[in-house]
Amino acid sequence: MVPRVLSTPAADGLIDRLIEMHGALMFHQSGGCCDGSAPMCYPAGEFKVGAQDVLLGHIKGCPVYIGAAQFDYWQHTQLIIDAVPGRGAGFSLEAPEGMRFLTRSRVFSDEEAEALAAAGPPPRGDAV
Numbered sequence: 001m002v003p004r005v006l007s008t009p010a011a012d013g014l015i016d017r018l019i020e021m022h023g024a025l026m027f028h029q030s031g032g033c034c035d036g037s038a039p040m041c042y043p044a045g046e047f048k049v050g051a052q053d054v055l056l057g058h059i060k061g062c063p064v065y066i067g068a069a070q071f072d073y074w075q076h077t078q079l080i081i082d083a084v085p086g087r088g089a090g091f092s093l094e095a096p097e098g099m100r101f102l103t104r105s106r107v108f109s110d111e112e113a114e115a116l117a118a119a120g121p122p123p124r125g126d127a128v
Helices: 009-022 069-072 110-119
Strands: 005-007 025-028 039-043 053-059 062-067 076-086 099-107
Touching: 005 009, 005 053, 009 053, 009 076, 009 099, 025 053, 039 099, 053 069, 062 069, 062 076, 062 110, 069 110
Parallel strands: 005 076, 025 062
Antiparallel strands: 025 039, 053 062, 076 099
């Protein structure tokens, strides 16, 4: 099965550092403008997920959620979490590290989209 979310080596390195400092992590990709559209990294359980959040998968063992409305727009794409130099957003854990997470994407091939459709929808936050 093709994963709905992946991470780059740069993101993996930053995640490893953040896990060393903060323990288990989670991500939430919300919709919004500016930094509101960046993936936000929190200590596991720090962000309350609910029925309107979709579990995309895991990166480096960390769950990655997305708001249901945003998932409707992006369900045909694979999200790729990357890390680049810069200041992170708001309450995201990487903010003081001189790096920030960002989301890149690619459209699923027809075969990948068919396989994902056959597998059924990903679980919602309240079902996880």
